[in-house]
Amino acid sequence: MAHHRPERRRLLLAAAGLAGAALPGIGAARTATPQQMRGPFYPDRMPLDQDNDLTRMMDGDASGGEITDLSGRVLGTDGEPIAEALVEIWQCDANGRYIHSKDLGGRPRDPGFQGYGKTRSGADGGYRFRTIKPVPYPGRAPHIHLAVSAAGKRSLVTQLYVAGAPENGRDFLRGLLTSDEQAAVTVPFRPARTGSSLLAARFDIVMA
Helix, strand or coil, X not given: CHHHHHHHHHHHHHHHCCCCCCCXXXXXXXXXXXXXXXXCCCXXXXXXXXXXXXXXXXXXXXXXXXXXXXXXXXXXXXXXXXXCCEEEEEXXXXXXXXXXXXXXXXXXXXXXXXXXXXXXXXXXXXXXXXXXXXXXXXXXXXXXEEEEECCCXXXXXXXXXECCCCCHHHCCCHHHCCHHHHHHCXXXXXXXXXXXXXXXXXXCEEEC
16 A cells, blocks of 8 residues: 555665674775676666666555565775665666667566656665565676765665576676676575575675
């Protein structure tokens, strides 16, 4: 129901501040996350619902796909957390369709999948999204697009890939990265230990 959305969104956003809690490594030098192209399917019409839960729309429709808790921290190259960074993600739905007027794929769009979401990092740099495990579509390995902006930092656009996906070795954009850069943007999607998500993935974003 739509009137439950604000409360659930507050809970999700509050949890984002805990995403990096009690984890080692803050303060250690980091290599900046590699830039990648924004891609042709950044939404050309934004959904009315733009929160950090992409799996359920305001009208109550739930998405298909493997529900995933995606979390991590936004950090500087000095390893220090970056608070109040704007983190955006967008990806195709479980049918391989983006919310974009030029995506003319043959399968219907999933009406329950938001397709785009945004949040801000907490004081510890933590962010969190509830989304789906990305799926392949012709010519591309499964991936999630991310755009991150923060005061005093160069804006970052990158793509997150699924460790072990058989399409990874054939993806032309991933192939433009060095092996170290590929490793930096490729993460495992593992069974979630808690909560209602099926899977969990962790991706720390390092801004120059």
